Amino acid sequence: MAPDFVEEFGQVLERMREVWLAPNGQPFVIAGSGTLAMDLAVANLVEPGDKALLINTGYFSDRMGAILERYGCQVDQITASVGERPTSEEVRDALSKQSYKLLAFTHVDTSTGVLGDAKGWTQLAREAGTLSILDGVCSIAGEELRQEDWGVDVALTASQKAVGVPPGLALLVASSRAMDAFRTRRHPVSNYYADWTNWLPIMEAYEARKPAYFGTPAVNLILALNVSLAQILAEGMEQRFRRHREMSQAIKEAVTELELSQVPTKNEFAASTMTAPLYPEGVDASLIGHAKEAGAIFAGGLHPQIKNKYFRIGHMGITDSGEVLATISALEKGLKKAGYNFEPGRGVAAAQRILSG
Ligand SMILES: *Cc1c(COP(=O)(O)O)cnc(C)c1O
Numbered sequence: 001m002a003p004d005f006v007e008e009f010g011q012v013l014e015r016m017r018e019v020w021l022a023p024n025g026q027p028f029v030i031a032g033s034g035t036l037a038m039d040l041a042v043a044n045l046v047e048p049g050d051k052a053l054l055i056n057t058g059y060f061s062d063r064m065g066a067i068l069e070r071y072g073c074q075v076d077q078i079t080a081s082v083g084e085r086p087t088s089e090e091v092r093d094a095l096s097k098q099s100y101k102l103l104a105f106t107h108v109d110t111s112t113g114v115l116g117d118a119k120g121w122t123q124l125a126r127e128a129g130t131l132s133i134l135d136g137v138c139s140i141a142g143e144e145l146r147q148e149d150w151g152v153d154v155a156l157t158a159s160q161k162a163v164g165v166p167p168g169l170a171l172l173v174a175s176s177r178a179m180d181a182f183r184t185r186r187h188p189v190s191n192y193y194a195d196w197t198n199w200l201p202i203m204e205a206y207e208a209r210k211p212a213y214f215g216t217p218a219v220n221l222i223l224a225l226n227v228s229l230a231q232i233l234a235e236g237m238e239q240r241f242r243r244h245r246e247m248s249q250a251i252k253e254a255v256t257e258l259e260l261s262q263v264p265t266k267n268e269f270a271a272s273t274m275t276a277p278l279y280p281e282g283v284d285a286s287l288i289g290h291a292k293e294a295g296a297i298f299a300g301g302l303h304p305q306i307k308n309k310y311f312r313i314g315h316m317g318i319t320d321s322g323e324v325l326a327t328i329s330a331l332e333k334g335l336k337k338a339g340y341n342f343e344p345g346r347g348v349a350a351a352q353r354i355l356s357g
Contacts, residue, residue: 001211005219008226009206015229016173019163020140020155021237022147025173028196028203029225031218034137034158036194037170038067041133041154043191044174044182045102048072052102053094053130055121057085059111059302060135064104071190073102082305083112083263088120095128101181103132107139111303112263113276113312115143119150126151131181137161140171141232142273142316144241153178162244162273163232164317165224247315247324248272250354254328257350258335258342263303263310273316278309283338287311291334296327321355 009029016027030036042064046052052068054061056079068075078086078094095103103125105116118134125132131153136145140155142162147155153175160167174182174196182196189195198214205212232240252270255262255277263276279287288298288311299314301307313327328347336344 005223006206006209006211009217009222010209012222012226012229013203013207015226015233016171019229019232019237020147020173021145021149022155022173022175025147025155025175026179026200026203027173028171028199029217029222030170030194030199031168031215031221032170033167034156034161034170035063037137037156037158037172038064038135039191040170040172040194040196041156041174042067042071042073042104043189043194044196045131045133045154045178046071046073047185047187049074050101051076051098052104053078053091053098053100055086055091055103055105055116057106057109057112057114057116058082059304060109060137061104061106064106064133064135068102068104076100082303083114083265085114085116085269088117088124091121092124095124095130100128100130103128103130105132105134107134107136107145108143108271108273110138110274110312111301113271113274114264115139115269115271117269118145118152122150122152131178138273138316139271141240142244143271147173147175151175153181159221159225162316163225164228165221168218168221169225171225244272244316244319246354247319247321248275250321250324250351251275251313251315251328253354254331254347254351258332258347263306273314275313275315276310277313279311280335280340283335283340284308285311287334287338290337291330293337294330294333296330296334298331324351324355 013027051074054077056077080086122132133154134152136157140157156172159165159169202212260277264270299312301310328351
């Protein structure tokens with residue numbers, strides 16, 4: 001209720017529209033993790049018996065499928081082999097065979113580093129009169145996203161990834177089409193905490209600089225979010241997209257120079273917020289421990305089919321050249337310790353060529 005907090009929360013909501021590039025969207029900020037943001041999107045848009053098409057590119061797509069089914073949705077899935085993504089033709093084809101209320105997909109698949117064709121798939125959904133949900137937990141505020149231009153209906157994320165805030169906030173922006181679909185529901189939302197009926201008046205009140213209560217807001221995190229959103233906008237969205245692409249290219253060139261392959265089979269659909277290299281011949285997950293000693297924390301594999309064959313490097317948010325070089329240096333030290341035969345410095349030099357280009 002404190003006036004200074006009311007002002008900051010109001011700013012957060014306004015700034016989210018700018019970061020999402022959705023000037024007419026409705027932002028929601030609710031305490032919880034990214035999974036709550038997925039739950040919010042589905043609970044408010046799906047009614048029992050609705051049909052959804054899910055483009056499944058990995059671990060978090062599986063989760064989206066489970067959430068859709070939990071709310072009584074019939075789910076059809078399009079899949080691709082690990083490291084690939086379905087083609088536009090496959091998506092167009094599936095959308096033309098049936099009438100779907102929703103298309104759901106993961107923008108950056110955190111388990112593979114595969115980048116979804118957010119613009120193209122959303123366009124196909126629009127042409128079919130289908131709403132779209134973009135899981136942007138590993139992408140928003142790093143990967144290029146133009147929610148309104150592209151026509152994405154719900155673009156969701158969490159505070160702790162490319163937005164760069166401690167974990168604990170579910171964030172999403174809903175289009176006016178999504179809000180219309182919500183307002184014209186035939187059944188009440190079957191999740192009490194997630195129901196926009198409860199939260200919409202709260203978001204509207206704070207944006208009008210009036211306090212309102214449904215559930216206690218996560219005050220400390222909302223203050224942190226406001227700081228981060230201001231930093232993101234001070235950098236500017238275009239520059240932010242460019243920087244993420246450049247840092248990513250430096251990491252990927254270094255990894256390639258060290259003769260490590262990557263999970264995404266083509267560079268054109270490799271994410272710019274993370275890199276997923278495969279362990280080279282003779283090297284195993286002990287690399288992660290060695291790299292940690294050298295100062296970089298890598299994540300292990302997540303996709304069940306290839307879990308022990310690869311690792312993941314996150315480079316989203318504030319990642320800069322210095323961190324990229326330190327990370328590649330630690331990777332090289334880790335590889336050396338793991339017994340890999342290569343010429344030290346090659347990866348660092350490749351990254352530096354991109355960064356000084
Ligand atoms: C991390 C992540 C989630 C889940 O977010 P939590 O905050 O861990 O609940 C969902 N989708 C994607 C793509 C993610 O990367």
